[in-house]
Amino acid sequence: MTETATDRETIEVLHRFRNQTKAAKYLGISRNSMKKRICRIRKKGLMSETTTRTSQVKRYVITAAQNNTQAHPQFLESIHQYCEHFGAKLMVIPVNYENITLTSKNGREEKWWAAGLVPYFVTERQTLNDNLMLMADVSVNATNKHPLSGFETVTGKRSGIFGHGQIEMQMIPTPLSKLPKMLHTTGSVTTPNYSDTKAGRIAEDNHCIGALVVETDGSRFWIRQIRADEQGAFYDLNLKFTPSGIEQAEPALGLVCGDIHWDFICPQVKAATFTASDSIKAVLKPRKLILHDVLDFYSASHHHEKNALLRFHKHHNQKNNVQNELDRLVDGVREITHEEDDVVFVGSNHNEHFGQWLNRCNPNDDPENALVYHEVRLEQLRRAKESLEFLDPLEWWFEKHLTDRRFQFIDHDSGMVVGKYDISNHGHIGANGSRGSAKQFTKFGGYYILGHSHTPGIYKNVIQVGTSSVLRLEYNDGPSSWLNSHAIIYPNGLASLIHIIDGRWRA
Numbered sequence: 173m174t175e176t177a178t179d180r181e182t183i184e185v186l187h188r189f190r191n192q193t194k195a196a197k198y199l200g201i202s203r204n205s206m207k208k209r210i211c212r213i214r215k216k217g218l219m220s221e222t223t224t225r226t227s228q229v230k231r232y233v234i235t236a237a238q239n240n241t242q243a244h245p246q247f248l249e250s251i252h253q254y255c256e257h258f259g260a261k262l263m264v265i266p267v268n269y270e271n272i273t274l275t276s277k278n279g280r281e282e283k284w285w286a287a288g289l290v291p292y293f294v295t296e297r298q299t300l301n302d303n304l305m306l307m308a309d310v311s312v313n314a315t316n317k318h319p320l321s322g323f324e325t326v327t328g329k330r331s332g333i334f335g336h337g338q339i340e341m342q343m344i345p346t347p348l349s350k351l352p353k354m355l356h357t358t359g360s361v362t363t364p365n366y367s368d369t370k371a372g373r374i375a376e377d378n379h380c381i382g383a384l385v386v387e388t389d390g391s392r393f394w395i396r397q398i399r400a401d402e403q404g405a406f407y408d409l410n411l412k413f414t415p416s417g418i419e420q421a422e423p424a425l426g427l428v429c430g431d432i433h434w435d436f437i438c439p440q441v442k443a444a445t446f447t448a449s450d451s452i453k454a455v456l457k458p459r460k461l462i463l464h465d466v467l468d469f470y471s472a473s474h475h476h477e478k479n480a481l482l483r484f485h486k487h488h489n490q491k492n493n494v495q496n497e498l499d500r501l502v503d504g505v506r507e508i509t510h511e512e513d514d515v516v517f518v519g520s521n522h523n524e525h526f527g528q529w530l531n532r533c534n535p536n537d538d539p540e541n542a543l544v545y546h547e548v549r550l551e552q553l554r555r556a557k558e559s560l561e562f563l564d565p566l567e568w569w570f571e572k573h574l575t576d577r578r579f580q581f582i583d584h585d586s587g588m589v590v591g592k593y594d595i596s597n598h599g600h601i602g603a604n605g606s607r608g609s610a611k612q613f614t615k616f617g618g619y620y621i622l623g624h625s626h627t628p629g630i631y632k633n634v635i636q637v638g639t640s641s642v643l644r645l646e647y648n649d650g651p652s653s654w655l656n657s658h659a660i661i662y663p664n665g666l667a668s669l670i671h672i673i674d675g676r677w678r679a
Contacts, residue, residue: 179216182209183449191258228389229679231260233398234306235383236335236358237293238267238314241365243286244381246404248361249415251383254408257418260385263306264292264361265335269314286362301388303351305332312336312357315366315375320355331393333358333386338378339397341630341669345651351673352627352653356395358384378632382406387679394679397630399666407662409678410455426590426661427458428621430628430638431465433522433645434504435497440675441640441656446508452670452677453508456660461509462516462595464623464637467566469525471497472541474532475647494529495544502573509577517567519583520598520623526565591665592619599624599636610636621659621667628657628669635659635667 185195196206233251237243255262266285285293294308305327312319312334319336324344326332336357344353359382366372366379382399385408398406405414412419429445445452453461471494476482486492509515517523530549535542548565555563567581582588586596599622602608610631613620619633626639626648638657648654656672670677 178209179213182206182213186210194257230300230388231258231679232263232300232386232388233260233383234263234265234333234358234386235361236265236267236337237286237289238269238337238360238362238365239283239285240269241286241362243289243361244363244400244404246415247381247400247406248288248404250400250404250406250413251361253413253415253418254385257411257413262292263294263308264289265306265308265358266293266295267314267335267337267360268311269366289361300333300386301393302391303330304386304388304393305330307332307334310334315371317374317378319357323355327353327355329353331355333384333395336360337362337364337375337380338632339380339382339384339399339630340632341395341397341628343627343629343653343655345653347651352655354395354655356384358382359397359399389679392673392676392679394671394673394677396670397668399668401664401666405664407664407666408668409660412663421456422663423457423459424660424662425458425665426460426462426595427452427456428462428595428623428637428659428661428667429464430640430657431520431522431623431626432463433465433468433639433641434501435468435470436641436645437504438640438642438656441672442508444672444675444677445640445658452658452660458660460514460516460590462518462590462621464518464598465520465522466505466517467497467501467523467526469494469497469522469529472529472533472538473525474528492540494541498544498569499573502570505570505574505577505579511576511578513578515577515579516588516595517570517579517581518596518598518623519564519581521600523566530565591661591667593621593635593661593665593667594618595621597622610634621661626655627653628655628671630669635669637669638671 185198192206193203196203233255251262254260294306297309298306300306307327314337319334319338320340320342331354333356337360338357339359340357342355344355346352359380361383364376364379366375380399382397385396385398387394396408398408400406405412407421410421412421443451471492530545533545535545551568552563564581570579582596584597584601587594588596597620599608602612610622610629613622613634614632622636625636628638629636637659638655640656643652643654658670659667660670661667
């Protein structure tokens with residue numbers, strides 16, 4: 173069945189408001205008429221249930237406030253706009269800073285709090301749902317450089333949110349039967365106000381005027397980071413919130429996807445990110461798609477060379493043909509992109525497995541892959557004769573077989589910046605050729621978005637995405653911290669993680 177103009181308008185308004193009642197009011201129709209429209213659209217397969225499900229959804233905006241410090245007035249007003257629009261609850265965790273010079277009164281030090289924040293203070297531990305705790309009773313030192321350090325077990329089996337002026341997020345491995353545990357700090361609604369000490373200056377540098385948007389639906393939860401610009405405005409998904417109102421967001425600058433690993437991509441993640449009518453790509457319309465580890469190279473992985481039983485299984489189940497894997501990848505990129513998309517492939521360790529295989533393979537011992545080996549190797553040799561800039565075999569393969577798409581390959585020396593973030597590093601290579609990590613990148617200065625670990629995280633100005641693959645592969649035995657997570661770079665250049673839980677990227 174075809175999509176009508178009324179269908180398109182209804183879907184766009186639902187995407188904008190994320191609320192059936194407000195969408196009906198905007199369209200000038202009754203709630204009952206809206207339900208009938210939604211039912212008709214869903215029968216056509218034009219919209220998933222996740223776009224319209226609101227029954228158990230609760231929303232919160234959670235931030236922190238420091239004593240003897242003024243709130244950022246514009247950001248606070250933008251938060252109120254958000255809360256009014258979604259019926260969200262504002263929760264502010266007070267953060268005590270004892271080293272600040274406090275106002276003296278009658279020979280005693282006096283603490284005070286910004287008056288507009290006090291009605292929203294939360295000082296006791298609260299359960300937001302079965303899997304998420306608000307740890308408002310825990311006081312974290314305002315100048316702590318690593319505010320989540322030591323809290324791995326404090327929340328038991330649940331995830332936890334702690335009040336602090338820095339936004340930090342880390343995952344705690346759990347048995348695979350459960351989603352990994354997430355620990356998160358909030359950012360602050362108050363302006364930076366620290367002492368003239370080393371600790372104070374570091375805290376000021378790490379301070380973020382921001383908050384967390386938390387959505388719960390039954391036992392599931394989604395957390396996104398909101399970061400204010402200089403005018404106090406912020407983006408959350410497809411909406412921009414300002415002190416004076418709400419606007420439809422312009423297209424996002426970029427979507428940095430969790431590592432793809434095409435042959436093992438999770439079907440729910442593929443739909444939620446790329447192919448569904450209400451996917452992240454369809455709703456946020458990113459100007460660039462940034463893809464890490466698009467190739468898995470399972471067909472000729474060097475990790476299998478000493479595993480005789482696995483190689484036997486692959487041989488008898490047609491899983492060791494390199495050209496077949498490359499052909500599936502080309503078809504996959506066509507499936508998740510369009511001709512007008514600007515696609516960026518980041519140099520990644522699994523992509524590099526292709527070139528490593530060409531260096532070690534003896535085609536006389538691998539007749540199944542001899543033709544593709546000689547085809548690519550011959551072109552490499554021709555290029556190497558003329559230049560020391562050796563041919564990237566995956567890039568060459570795409571140039572030959574993916575002529576209907578716009579794309580570019582970059583490596584860790586490219587220095588490509590989208591918004592405020594350098595997106596050219598996969599994360600597997602660190603300083604001086606060492607093994608990379610997100611925490612190591614915090615020492616380099618600047619803003620980075622990385623992939624590689626399959627474990628999302630935020631450490632100061634470094635964001636690490638998760639994976640787009642299924643959450644159990646052959647090399648992550650035991651408790652896991654993997655999560656299906658992407659990063660969206662908003663029009664103001666600031667970014668947030670987006671987590672996909674049970675196929676849903678928002679409540």
